[in-house]
Amino acid sequence: MKKIFVMSLVALVIVFCSTVFPAEAKYPESAVSFIVAYSPGGGTDISARNLKPYVDKYLGGTLAIVNKPGGNGEIGFSTIARAKPDGYTVGMINIPVFFINIYTRKTSYVYEDFEMIAPAGGSxxxxxxxxxxxxxxxxxxxxxxxxxxxxxxxxxxxxxxxxxxxxxxxxxxxxxxxxxxxxxxxxxxxxxxxxxxxxxxxxxxxxxxxxxxxxxxxxxxxxxxxxxxxxxxxxxxxxxGYGVISSSSRAIVAPKGLDPEILTTLREAFKKALTDEDYLKTVKNMGQTFEYIDPDAYAKELAEESEVIRQLLERAD
Incomplete structure (x- = not known):
């Protein structure tokens, strides 16, 4: 009888602890919004949709593509910047247009509003x-x-x-x-x-x-x-006979302030997706160029590139 009482008490304690102190949920619990700053059918949208199944595979969750066109990308970029930094909103920024907006008008975002997750190729x-x-x-x-x-x-x-x-x-x-x-x-x-x-x-x-x-x-x-x-x-x-060389690139970002563990999870999932052999075949068939670069190193490269873009805009005036 005493043994039964003790076992019942242990079971009760386990139930109480699991209720009061629930196990920490594994990220992601729900779909992650993936903001595309342009209309369906464009290069950025197609790139995002081609990447989605690979990210779903390695993240263990679902990317939900959300198109936010307008303002030369600013509506979409700002949507990412203003989102809650909980890991449930990420998106693509487009270079050089991301910086062109900043240098040609007052924007509702700045470069420092974002966490860099991964480079995403270009054309x-x-x-x-x-x-x-x-x-x-x-x-x-x-x-x-x-x-x-x-x-x-x-x-x-x-x-x-x-x-x-x-x-x-x-x-x-x-x-x-x-x-x-x-x-x-x-x-x-x-x-x-x-x-x-x-x-x-x-x-x-x-x-x-x-x-x-x-x-x-x-x-x-x-x-x-x-x-x-x-x-x-x-x-x-x-x-x-016309010496004009020009290209664009894309990057995966999230709003600034992500929990370090969530940022690491996102970076690892996107790296695996972007370097997946089947995905790389898709990128090549699309005619894009891609080289994976460490996110922090890539963020520094973009900061340097922004100055080049500023100088190009001055020449274009």
């Missing part, structure tokens, strides 16, 4: 036209633009977006003026050029590849040192 810039366009080459474009200053329309993912800055640098290089039409992401800009609502589009090579390969868009050139292996028929700007 070179290019200029394209509808495949049926009478503009066949960069020289055609330049001739038409000089004959009709400010008339030819060029779409991009936003006012002072990375795409627009690349196009602006080209305009300065060759002395032409184009009529810029900003959109809320590369997806809508691409739709506009396919529908002949704008004559030209400035965007990233990874966003262009499927539409070039399907014969819907013709690229006039790529702003890179060498031709792209998936588009070997497309010449660079440089080999056509």
């Amino acid at each position: 070179e810039h290019c200029i394209g036209v509808n495949a049926n366009s009478e503009i066949k080459t960069l020289d055609d474009l330049i001739s038409m633009a000089k004959e009709n200053p400010g008339v030819l329309t060029i779409g991009s993912s936003g006012q002072f977006s990375d795409d627009y800055l690349a196009a602006l640098l080209f305009m300065k290089e060759v002395g032409i003026s184009l009529n810029h039409v900003p959109f809320k992401g590369a997806g809508p800009a691409r739709t506009a050029v396919l529908g002949n609502h704008v004559k030209l589009i400035a965007f990233n090579v990874d966003e262009a590849i499927p539409f070039v390969q399907s014969g819907q868009i013709r690229l006039l050139g790529i702003m890179a040192e060498k031709r792209h292996e998936q588009l070997p028929e497309v010449p660079t700007f440089k080999e056509q």
Whole structure:
């Protein structure tokens, strides 16, 4: 009888302790919002959706993609910065547009508002036209633009977006003026050029590849040192005599102030996802470039790159 009483008492203590002092929950308990600062269908959105299943696999939870377009990415970037630093909101920032916003106006975020989780690859810039366009080459474009200053329309993912800055640098290089039409992401800009609502589009090579390969868009050139292996028929700007080199990159961030253990968990999960062999094949097929870099070292690189971007903007004024 005494033995039964003791066992019952032990059981009661265990139940009491588990109620009053519950075991610490394992992160993540629920879906993690992944903020994309652009519309569905653009390069950033596609990159996020391609990455999602690999992060789900290694994080042991679910990423929920949330599109927050507008303000040249600022709405999405600010959503990340203002989120509660509990590990349930992360997202992508886009370089150089993240810094372009800061240097061209007062923004609702600053670089110091974020924790760096991982680099996420990038892509070179290019200029394209509808495949049926009478503009066949960069020289055609330049001739038409000089004959009709400010008339030819060029779409991009936003006012002072990375795409627009690349196009602006080209305009300065060759002395032409184009009529810029900003959109809320590369997806809508691409739709506009396919529908002949704008004559030209400035965007990233990874966003262009499927539409070039399907014969819907013709690229006039790529702003890179060498031709792209998936588009070997497309010449660079440089080999056509125009020395414009331009590219963009993306990074995974979270709001500042994460618990160190949660930050480590996120960094480890994203590193495994980003270096997964199957994911790397996907990145290559998309036409992106990627090299994993230690997050803290990458954060320092971006801080240095921000100064280069500032100087480029001064040249573009």
